[in-house]
Amino acid sequence: MTPRDASDDSRWSDLERPPLNAPALRRALVRDGGLYREVEVVQRTGSTNTDLVALAVKGVAEEGAVLVAEEQTSARGRLDRQWTAPARSGLFFSVLLKPAQVPVERWGWLPLLTGVAVATGLSRAAGVDTALKWPNDLLVTVGGEERKAGGILAERAGDDGVVMGVGINVTLKEEELPVPRAGSLALAGAVSTDRDPLLRAVLRSLEDWYGRWRAAAGDPAASGLQETYAAGCATLGRVVRAELPGDRSIVGEAVAVDGDGRLVIATAEGVQEPVGAGDIVHLRPA
Template sequence: MTSSRWSDLDRPPLNAAALRRAVVTADSLWTALDVVQATGSTNSDLAARAAAGAAEGAVLVAEEQTAGRGRLDRRWTAPARSGLFFSVLLRPGEPAPAAASRGAADPVDPAGPVREPVPVHRWGWLPLLAGVATATALSRAAGVDTALKWPNDLLVTVDGEERKAGGILAERTGAAGVVIGIGINVSLRAAELPVPTAASLALAGAQGTDRDPLLRAVLRSLADWYDAWRAADGDPAASRLQQTYAAGCATLGRQVRAELPGGRELAGTAVAVDGDGRLVIAGPDGERPVGAGDVVHLRPSR
């Protein structure tokens, strides 16, 4: 039998036209939304579109990724239509229309005030922002308590154990843009898990696994958080991003071991996420911040 988009009735295809109508509106951050059946990596594809001049707010969704990447080029694979695999293009390095909110009653006026570019040193908050936006959206839309593992994992609880159900990868594209890739296991079954520590929303008891409303919820939340962050000139405290991330971060308060390049390790208690988005670890020699780019693995201390 030939496989088709409809061969697994528990995993229907996304409705691209309906998603586009709901998401790409005159007053929205999102300017384009495309769904492809399969690709190697939505991040790579969207980065190529960005280099060709794609506008901020482009969204690329794949029903299946054959070469999905996580941090440090780790592979991310899952069966077709078992999750949400998408990337968004943001251009924090360009001026943008100022808007306190985005809604039908308060459309963005292209001739109105313009926000200045966000300072580059604050762009490191974008993957953490995406984590906050995704976790809060899934908690509401799927009814699954979703926590964050610094710097880029989405955690759910299955049988009393925290497991990874998603991840985030942010990559610079050009001088002004960032592509953020988000992967979420939605309907992955136990027999399909790539590793025992993985999970899905379904395994965590989600109220529903219809991917269309889940994607809309995540994109709405991401637009709201990005608007607030840009309105605060990228300041994580003024936009309440830093406080919200800390409140939802399962890493804080735990004993951790950061494996650093060159075989070095830093062990201690994760006590804070600082103003630059770095994890602060308190050890025998005092507190030390580590950035995501400096950590090969972050593991619980035994």
């Protein structure tokens, strides 16, 4: 028997968190005529989004490139917020998309589309009810309380690309959570926490939704995306405080997501104000 090297030993150091099977993922996802061209799994990196954006800008990554990390040391959320998770405790990956057929003004739907795809894939494969907090959070219920179990980060990659980054807490235990408001699929009672089928389900769902949206030239209504997002959005129907730059805030009921992907807030003064994801600092219950 050939002895395994030290890096292989570290990958198997926690038998409850086995490594992803990269060859099997490639066989399942990369196919002629499909979205995905390459699926690469690395043991550790700072940020899959940073790495994939750099490859796209250099012109060495095609649309459908997927980069997965077993551990991220400099993971970022929206507005450069930091978060960490133990190795192999979640799904941390980025996908390069180049929606040339879609007008750039509709690209703002990509984070919402990715949220729908992730929630749909996880509901099927993990058996967990998931909800979306506008604009980029995935929520699960733990002990009757809504908690954030994942997030989405979109970054432009040159003139023609967008890298969609996804982080999902899969097996984090209560004592491992970065903040008390966080959650994981395991804590939410998932029927499966096997990351290989979970990742396959999420990426297939993303391929499906991206194909529908692209075929409709990015029209969120014609593709069914706007209706599906609204149906799964936990933010709608709640009274929220949108904190904006310059210490400005809007308080009111979140009543809709408009055709541009903005959250529409109905204030007590009877005004409906749309708020874009790029304009908001925090969105909190009021």
